[in-house]
Amino acid sequence: MKLTHREIPVELLRKLPAGIKIVNRIGQEFLVIEDVRCPAGDSLTVDSVRIHGEPSIRLRAKIRDDEGSIFVDAFWGSHAKLFSFLPSDLEGKPVVEASCPVCGASLMEKRACVLDDCGCSDSILLRLPNKRDEIHVCGCLGCPGHEIKLAELPAHVSNAISEINFFGARFDDMFGDV
Ligand SMILES: [Zn+2]
Ligand SMILES: [Zn+2]
Numbered sequence: 049m050k051l052t053h054r055e056i057p058v059e060l061l062r063k064l065p066a067g068i069k070i071v072n073r074i075g076q077e078f079l080v081i082e083d084v085r086c087p088a089g090d091s092l093t094v095d096s097v098r099i100h101g102e103p104s105i106r107l108r109a110k111i112r113d114d115e116g117s118i119f120v121d122a123f124w125g126s127h128a129k130l131f132s133f134l135p136s137d138l139e140g141k142p143v144v145e146a147s148c149p150v151c152g153a154s155l156m157e158k159r160a161c162v163l164d165d166c167g168c169s170d171s172i173l174l175r176l177p178n179k180r181d182e183i184h185v186c187g188c189l190g191c192p193g194h195e196i197k198l199a200e201l202p203a204h205v206s207n208a209i210s211e212i213n214f215f216g217a218r219f220d221d222m223f224g225d226v
Contacts, residue, residue: 054125054212057205065198067176068124071102079124079209081105084174084183086148086155092174094119099128105174107155110145111135111189117149125212127192141188146172161186161193162210168193 056070056077064070067083080102084092094106097119104119116133135142146155159171163186170187180200186193195210 054208057208059201059205060198060209063201065176065181065200066178067181073100079212081122081124081174081183083177085177085179086151086153087175088148088151088153090148090150090153092148093122097130099123099130100126104130106149107144107146107172108149108152110147111142112137118144118146123214124196124209125194125214127214135189138189141168141190143168143170143187144172144189145170146187156187157184159184161188161191162195163191163193166191166193 056079061070067081069080069082070077071080082093084105086092092105092107093103095103097104097106099119099121100123102122105122107118107120109116109118114133114135116131119130121128147153148155155172155174157171157173158169161168161171166186166188168186168188168191172185172187174183174185176182182197184195192213196206198206
C-alpha cells in the first residue's frame with residue numbers, strides 16, 4: 049500500500065475539536081490525537097513514551113494469556129505500536145482487550161469493524177475530552193480498521209477522516225525510526 053497524503057477536511061480545520069491537533073511534518077499537515085479519555089475521564093495520553101515525536105496513547109492490554117501496556121502512535125492513520133510485553137499466542141486474529149491503565153475500566157465495546165473483510169465485532173472506544181466525540185478502533189490485533197465520530201461536524205467530515213490510513217513501514221520511512 050502506497051502512502052498517499054489525504055487532505056484534511058477544511059470543516060475540521062475551522063472547528064477543531066478539543067483533543068485533536070494539527071502538526072506539520074515534511075511540509076504536510078497531519079492529524080494528531082492529543083487527548084483521549086477512558087469512560088471515567090482519565091487521560092490516556094502519556095508524555096513519557098513518544099512515537100514520531102509526539103506523546104503516545106497508553107492502553108492496558110490483554111492478548112489471550114498475556115498482559116501489559118501498549119503505546120499507540122497518536123498520528124491519525126498510523127498503526128505504529130510499542131509493546132511492554134511479548135504476546136506469545138498470535139494465531140488467528142487475537143482480540144486486544146483494552147482497559148484504562150489508571151482506573152482499570154474496560155475500553156471495549158461491541159461494534160463491527162468498518163472493514164468488510166475483517167469480521168471482528170470487538171472494538172476499542174476512545175473518547176475525546178468533550179465525551180460526545182468518539183474514536184472506534186478495531187480490537188483485532190493488526191487490523192487498521194478505525195472510525196471517528198465527531199458530533200458537531202457533518203457526517204461526511206467524520207467519514208473523510210475515518211478513511212485516512214497510513215501503513216506502518218511507509219509511514220516510518222517518512223519520519224525515520226520511531
Ligand atoms: Zn480510567
Ligand atoms: Zn478490523
